[in-house]
Amino acid sequence: MYVAVKGGERAIDNAHAWLAEERRGDTGVxxxxxxxxxxxxxxxxxxxxxxxxxxxxxxxxxxIKQARGDLIEAIFLIRAYRTTLPRFGASHPVNTAxxxxxxxxxxxxxxxxxxQVLGPTFDYTHRLLDFKLAxxxxxxxxxxxxxxxxxxxxxxxxxxxEGLIQQEPGSDETPPDLTREPMQLPADRALRLQALTRGDExxxxxxxxxxxxxxxxxHAFVGELRIGAVAVEMDIPELGFAIELGEITLTECETVNxxxxxxxxxxxxxxxYGLVFGQTERKxxxxxxxxxxxxxxxxxxxxxxxxxxxxxxxxxxxDNIQATGFLExxxxxxxxxxxxxxxxxxxxxxxxxxxxxxxxAE
Amino acid sequence: xxxETERKGWMGLLARAPAEDLHRLWSDTxxxxxxxxxxxxxxGGVMVRGRAGATGAAFxxxxxxxxxxxxxxxxxxxxxGYVQGRDKRHATxxxxxxALMQGAEAERVRTMILNPLTEAExxxxxxxxxxxxxxxxxxFTLVRGED
Numbered sequence: 042m043y044v045a046v047k048g049g050e051r052a053i054d055n056a057h058a059w060l061a062e063e064r065r066g067d068t069g070v071x072x073x074x075x076x077x078x079x080x081x082x083x084x085x086x087x088x089x090x091x092x093x094x095x096x097x098x099x100x101x102x103x104x105i106k107q108a109r110g111d112l113i114e115a116i117f118l119i120r121a122y123r124t125t126l127p128r129f130g131a132s133h134p135v136n137t138a139x140x141x142x143x144x145x146x147x148x149x150x151x152x153x154x155x156x157q158v159l160g161p162t163f164d165y166t167h168r169l170l171d172f173k174l175a176x177x178x179x180x181x182x183x184x185x186x187x188x189x190x191x192x193x194x195x196x197x198x199x200x201x202x203e204g205l206i207q208q209e210p211g212s213d214e215t216p217p218d219l220t221r222e223p224m225q226l227p228a229d230r231a232l233r234l235q236a237l238t239r240g241d242e243x244x245x246x247x248x249x250x251x252x253x254x255x256x257x258x259x260h261a262f263v264g265e266l267r268i269g270a271v272a273v274e275m276d277i278p279e280l281g282f283a284i285e286l287g288e289i290t291l292t293e294c295e296t297v298n299x300x301x302x303x304x305x306x307x308x309x310x311x312x313x314y315g316l317v318f319g320q321t322e323r324k325x326x327x328x329x330x331x332x333x334x335x336x337x338x339x340x341x342x343x344x345x346x347x348x349x350x351x352x353x354x355x356x357x358x359x360d361n362i363q364a365t366g367f368l369e370x371x372x373x374x375x376x377x378x379x380x381x382x383x384x385x386x387x388x389x390x391x392x393x394x395x396x397x398x399x400x401x402a403e
Numbered sequence: 404x405x406x407e408t409e410r411k412g413w414m415g416l417l418a419r420a421p422a423e424d425l426h427r428l429w430s431d432t433x434x435x436x437x438x439x440x441x442x443x444x445x446x447g448g449v450m451v452r453g454r455a456g457a458t459g460a461a462f463x464x465x466x467x468x469x470x471x472x473x474x475x476x477x478x479x480x481x482x483x484g485y486v487q488g489r490d491k492r493h494a495t496x497x498x499x500x501x502a503l504m505q506g507a508e509a510e511r512v513r514t515m516i517l518n519p520l521t522e523a524e525x526x527x528x529x530x531x532x533x534x535x536x537x538x539x540x541x542x543f544t545l546v547r548g549e550d
Binding site: 090091094095097100126127128131132137138141142144151152156159160161183184185186187188195210211213214215216220231232234238272275277280285286287288289293295312316318350351 | 407410411414415418419445446447448449450451452453454455456457458459460461462463464465466467468469471474480483485486488491493528529531532533534535536537539540542
């Protein structure tokens with residue numbers, strides 16, 4: 042039986058008014074601008090763009106402000122906004138070989154052509170709180186040097202030339218889009234990569250870590266990690282040619298994994314791949330490890346029953362908006378559901394007590 | 404350079420340019436051409452694709468916001484604007500410039516708008532590239548162990 046009830050409008054309005062006040066905080070402290078969030082909390086902005094699956098730093102910064110810094114709530118706002126946008130089309134696949142790299146490192150080749158470029162990294166900091174940041178002060182200008190001309194080549198290309206690494210044959214087949222059709226399992230790699238790149242960073246990180254600890258044999262080296270800007274190009278039907286629509290920052294991670302060979306393939310290295318919006322290095326590395334673990338079937342490896350190998354488990358639980366939607370809905374009124382549960386438990390108890398009395402009497 | 408290559412060049416430049424920079428340069432030209440919209444400025448999304456392993460099969464990476472518009476000048480020239488972000492004025496100005504670049508105003512627009520935008524973009528790129536170059540690691544051997 043469904044019983045409709047009304048009420049709570051005033052309480053809800055007042056709760057939202059108080060939320061707005063709490064969001065603002067102490068009015069004696071300067072209001073935070075969206076531009077300040079975009080410029081100074083840029084890694085939070087990048088995470089919201091990656092998991093919100095919409096590249097727009099201003100919108101992501103606004104969402105973070107509205108969500109009071111709750112990044113999953115901010116991602117939720119971006120996902121909701123995204124659904125209102127008409128889709129103009131799909132871009133050509135971005136050419137990450139032409140990336141203008143801010144950072145480019147390899148854990149496998151010390152003398153990689155183009156060199157090891159650290160970029161604006163937290164690596165090698167001492168992770169000691171810097172109390173100077175609590176005080177007002179000018180930031181000293183970063184040193185500069187003469188850059189090498191031309192694009193930075195992909196390191197994997199060198200292994201490729203020797204035939205030591207599994208090939209990635211190119212294809213321009215239209216990939217499946219989980220924002221348009223419900224996810225179908227088994228998923229091909231294109232669908233898995235889409236689900237992973239917009240998946241929750243914490244979930245992907247933990248799964249990747251589990252593969253390193255032995256849940257799925259997956260010893261990965263970071264062949265290359267690069268962060269930088271790439272152009273986005275799309276065919277414009279009314280013009281009859283492709284133009285650049287803009288430029289986005291991406292993080293790309295290519296891992297090199299051992300592979301002992303199969304009936305059809307000689308021993309060689311295999312690859313995991315991570316590509317994520319923004320400067321999002323932890324996520325890109327984790328994505329590459331989970332991508333590699335999920336490839337066990339196509340590479341003819343054994344299923345070890347590890348969570349990171351279980352496509353259904355990984356893909357159906359990676360989305361933090363689906364997860365939080367289902368998780369948080371249980372706090373909303375379930376009075377009627379619960380009333381029937383209550384009736385059931387009371388009835389079961391009456392029956393159990395009745396049986397106990399009869400046994401005692403016998 | 405073919406006209407199509409040239410047009411791709413300025414349309415890309417206008418798409419990538421910060422909206423405020425373009426607005427300032429456009430205002431400085433004092434140009435106010437009569438125009439009618441063929442497609443009113445519209446905000447939408449474009450699905451950005453990547454390739455598995457950088458070179459393999461295409462996959463959907465996520466969307467980006469794009470604003471587009473098409474218009475016609477009084478003399479019949481048609482301009483298109485596709486720009487990153489959600490700024491309708493940006494898309495309109497890009498379309499106006501695209502149309503003007505196909506006629507007598509091309510030299511003036513190039514000098515007053517496109518060249519400064521190119522210079523500003525190059526400066527932004529150089530600022531990052533030179534900082535990145537300063538973080539390039541120079542390895543050196545400490546002491547080689549004796550066999």
